[in-house]
Amino acid sequence: MKAIAVFPQQREVRLIDAQEPRLTGPDEVKVRTLEVGVCGTDREICGFHYGTPPEGSGHLVIGHECLGEVVETGPAVRGLRKGDLAVLTVRRPCGLETCPSCREGRQDFCYTGAFTERGIKQQHGFMTEFVVDRERYFIPVPRELREVAVLVEPLTIAEKALIEVWQVQQRLPWSCPSAGGERKPGHCHHALVLGAGPIGLLGAMAFANAGFSTVVYSREGEKSDKADLVRSFGAQYISSEVTEISNLVERMGTIDVVYEATGASRLSFEVLEQVGPNAAFIFTGVPGLKGPAAIDTDRIMRNMVLKNQVLLGTVNAGRDAFENAIRDLGDFMRKWPDSVRRLITGRYAIGDYRTPLLSTDGIKNIITFN
Numbered sequence: 001m002k003a004i005a006v007f008p009q010q011r012e013v014r015l016i017d018a019q020e021p022r023l024t025g026p027d028e029v030k031v032r033t034l035e036v037g038v039c040g041t042d043r044e045i046c047g048f049h050y051g052t053p054p055e056g057s058g059h060l061v062i063g064h065e066c067l068g069e070v071v072e073t074g075p076a077v078r079g080l081r082k083g084d085l086a087v088l089t090v091r092r093p094c095g096l097e098t099c100p101s102c103r104e105g106r107q108d109f110c111y112t113g114a115f116t117e118r119g120i121k122q123q124h125g126f127m128t129e130f131v132v133d134r135e136r137y138f139i140p141v142p143r144e145l146r147e148v149a150v151l152v153e154p155l156t157i158a159e160k161a162l163i164e165v166w167q168v169q170q171r172l173p174w175s176c177p178s179a180g181g182e183r184k185p186g187h188c189h190h191a192l193v194l195g196a197g198p199i200g201l202l203g204a205m206a207f208a209n210a211g212f213s214t215v216v217y218s219r220e221g222e223k224s225d226k227a228d229l230v231r232s233f234g235a236q237y238i239s240s241e242v243t244e245i246s247n248l249v250e251r252m253g254t255i256d257v258v259y260e261a262t263g264a265s266r267l268s269f270e271v272l273e274q275v276g277p278n279a280a281f282i283f284t285g286v287p288g289l290k291g292p293a294a295i296d297t298d299r300i301m302r303n304m305v306l307k308n309q310v311l312l313g314t315v316n317a318g319r320d321a322f323e324n325a326i327r328d329l330g331d332f333m334r335k336w337p338d339s340v341r342r343l344i345t346g347r348y349a350i351g352d353y354r355t356p357l358l359s360t361d362g363i364k365n366i367i368t369f370n
């Protein structure tokens with residue numbers, strides 16, 4: 001079967017002929033790959049900046065944003081049947097006795113760093129025609145989401161952040177939007193999303209859907225397609241061309257939650273200086289290490305203490321975030337179907353893999369495996 005593989009030693013990305021995987025345990029499931037999303041991580045792996053092949057292998061099959069259709073199940077599989085659609089989680093446990101989070105199935109909080117990740121770290125990924133894994137790593141997807149379910153994995157970043165925001169902001173029981181999506185009037189419903197890439201836009205949809213009055217702040221102009229897309233799902237768009245960070249509060253009101261999806265650390269810390277009382281600030285980007293920058297640490301620390309602010313980072317996602325992503329994607333499709341479809345800007349056959357892996361055009365590009 002065909003697979004897209006990166007050879008870090010030879011600095012090559014190639015279509016290879018790989019052995020079709022077979023079930024080896026009773027709780028395993030085999031899916032036929034339908035679509036795999038391409039993201040910045042894949043592009044970094046293809047640029048040989050990131051990613052590790054499995055031990056003993058000279059190559060890594062990439063891809064971690066997978067939608068598949070079940071073709072075969074082991075005798076112990078209960079929750080999936082032939083013909084079902086499913087998405088896969090990415091991270092696999094470190095297996096070390098000393099790691100309580102991995103033992104609990106929460107490898108997204110792994111303590112040891114010895115976890116593996118399909119398509120990224122020491123395990124082959126999903127840009128291949130068939131995938132086998134244990135049932136516990138699949139989440140079933142309703143058939144009506146077939147067209148957009150490849151967006152589930154990138155949406156889980158925001159869903160995990162939202163779960164954590166709810167947990168933190170339970171300390172403000174008088175005024176937080178509820179997890180069910182109902183907005184109560186109050187003082188913690190202004191969300192600011194930094195960046196209008198796929199993670200930012202999906203995050204903005206998730207925050208808007210959860211009842212936050214949501215603003216996306218990014219580089220593109222206020223008359224751009226991106227700005228128009230943001231407004232199409234009821235969020236506000238503010239361009240950094242027009243509004244400086246120091247004027248954000250004036251334009252949007254108090255900032256209660258920030259969802260950072262740019263990987264730009266300097267911008268993020270400048271925004272952190274502007275956030276309001278009892279705010280939660282979430283980092284999701286992984287910046288390249290560009291050396292020290294000057295920031296006003298006294299002001300930031302003073303604010304954080306005197307305003308009860310919380311700063312948290314989040315990576316990867318657990319099963320709960322995947323389930324919420326599937327639920328919310330269903331909400332998005334009922335409320336803003338055209339906006340969701342506009343996030344998928346290109347579908348490429350496997351033979352044309354180079355275009356989406358090498359270019360940054362569009363929002364979310366996808367490789368199809370029909």
Ligand SMILES: [Zn+2]
Nearest residue numbers: 039040041065
């Ligand atoms: Zn990704």
Ligand SMILES: [Zn+2]
Nearest residue numbers: 094099102110
């Ligand atoms: Zn672990």
